[in-house]
Each structure stands twice: as C-alpha cells, then as structure tokens.
Amino acid sequence: MAAVELRDLLHYPFLPEAQKILASRGISVAGLSKTGSGKNYLDKAADRVVFAIDGKETYPSDTSGDNISDIVTYVLARVLVSCTKDKRTIERFVKAEAKRVFGYLKQEQNQTIKARVCSEFGISLEAERVTVLQYVEMAANIREEKWRLINREVEKGYVTVSSDELEILLSEKIRSYLGSTLPLAVPGAVEREFAPWTDKLLAKTQERTLAEFGAIDESAYPPCIQALIQGAAAGVNLTHSGRFSLVSFLHVIGMNAEQIEGIFARSPDYNPDMTMYQVDHILTNEYTPPSCVTMLTHGVCVSKDATCEKVSHPLNYYREKKRYLERKRRLEENKAKKAAETAEAKAASGAEKKDEPSA
C-alpha cells in the first residue's frame, strides 16, 4: 500500500491514517472546548460547516502554519454536523466535502496517491467499465436520461464508461461514501459541550433555507401537503408519517412552531398542549421532510399532478411551482401595466382630438 504523507491527509482526511495522527497528537474530542486551542479548532470546524451551508465556495486550506488543522477541523466538523441531527446541514456538509475531495483528486499529480484514494472508494481510475452493482449505486442520483441503466452498454455484468463518465461517477461515489458515515453517534456529554457551536450551525441552516425559499406561498404547496393541511383542518387524525411530513415541510419552508400549530388549531378537536408537544418534538429531532418515494410508501403521496412528474421531493415541487407562479404573476402584471398604458395613451389622444379647433 502506498505511503500516505501528511500533505495527502490534509486533502483526504477521511483516510484511516488521518485518525491515527489525531490519536498520536493526543487530541481527543471530549473536553476540547475547555482549552484555548480546542476552542479555536471548534471555531474553525464550525466555519468549515458554514462554508458548506452557504454552498458558495470550497473551504480553503489552512495557512496559519498549523500543519494538522485541516485534519482536526474535518473530524470536528463531522462531529458538529452529527450533533445538529439536521439532515439539511449534514447533506450540505457532505456535498461540500465531496466537492473538495474531488477537486484535489482531479488535480492530483501523484498517481500512487490517486490510486490509493480511489481504492478507498472501490474504484480504479483506469477502468473502462464498472460492475452493474457499482454503476447502479454511483449513478443513482444522476437524473439525466443517458445515465439510466437501460440506456447503457452492458456486457457480462459490466457497464462500459468513458474516462469522463468515470470521473462523474467517482464524484457521486465520494459523496455517497462520505454521507454513509454520517451522522456519528455522539455521546450526550459531547453534544451538550458543543451546543454553542451546534446552535449557530442550525440557525445558519435555517437562515439559508429561508433565503432559498423566500416568502411562504400557500398556492405553491404540493398536492400531498395540501391534502394533509385539509385533513388537519378537518380534524382527521393524521398518521405519524403524515404529521411528520407536514410539520417538517412547513418548517423547512420557513414557518415557525406557532405558525405550524396555527394550522392544527383549525381542527375542531384541537388540543394545544398535545399539538405543541408533537410539533416541538418533530422540530427538535428531525428537519428534512421525506422524499416522494418515501411519501408514496407511507401512503401520503396523493392527488399527483403534472408538476409531480418532474420532481422527486415535495420541496422541489414547491420550489418549482413557486418559480412558475412568480413568473406567471410578473407576466400578468406586465400585461396589465401595458394595457393601462395603452388605455392612458388612447384617452390622452382622444382628449387631444377634442381640444383641436374645428375647421
């Protein structure tokens, strides 16, 4: 196996050798916030996650002279996102880290290290084909038609891929690999110790989500959510999945606990204490609403419409429909403005004619 140097571990901190470095330097996670250097590492780790939440750029390498900082902040950032228990924060972190690793890997001059990292993901970059199983796993989240297995050349259990395609598959693989290792099981004492950092990250994710979805537009709700709201208002006892899907959806698009409780308050047999308890429980424990596939499995995907055919998640439906409605409103406003201007111009020219002296 290729010898991995410290520089390599800064770029690829998920390699098992990186964990050994922390142990050899006596750095342990519990109690870290009690020292100045520990707090500094936690601040940097939180910054690393904030970079990911913002989704604008890749977290830069540390240039302070601390030669293990990038490894420590990676490890701590994983602990912090795990403490948030928030899928959105975890997903954004994984996406950004996968992009970072893929960026380094693309520029990697040391072929031995490149091969070593790829082998960690079970891939050979020289390969012109991958097994069907590997292919299905790596291409699962790519939506373009050409990536569907049915459109690929398959022979004796292998799918033929070009070198460019292999790189795309590799970036997907890195993402699923990093994502599969999170969230970590963090001891309660560490969770409590890191709460000041975790709370900031959760607030940042919420702020980012609000910026992403803008003002709430009820007319853009997907049919499943509309049905759940109608059910809640009519006093129907929603299933756990239905209640969870509704509350988490409304929270992600920007409603606070009081506004969500207000929806349940429309029910004839509204119980404020029970509703508050259930809503708070969902908001503090899980945040991301389920995908369409999961909604379908739980019987909460109902009354699908044409927009549903284009999306795989109720949030994507909402985003898509909101954009469409906004475009439509702008067009109608422009049309009304033009009609008013034309009417005004006509009225003005009529008035001018009236004022003209008769021959």
Ligand code: SF4
């Ligand atoms: S397809 Fe998705 S968005 Fe549409 S109703 Fe079903 S779960 Fe909701």
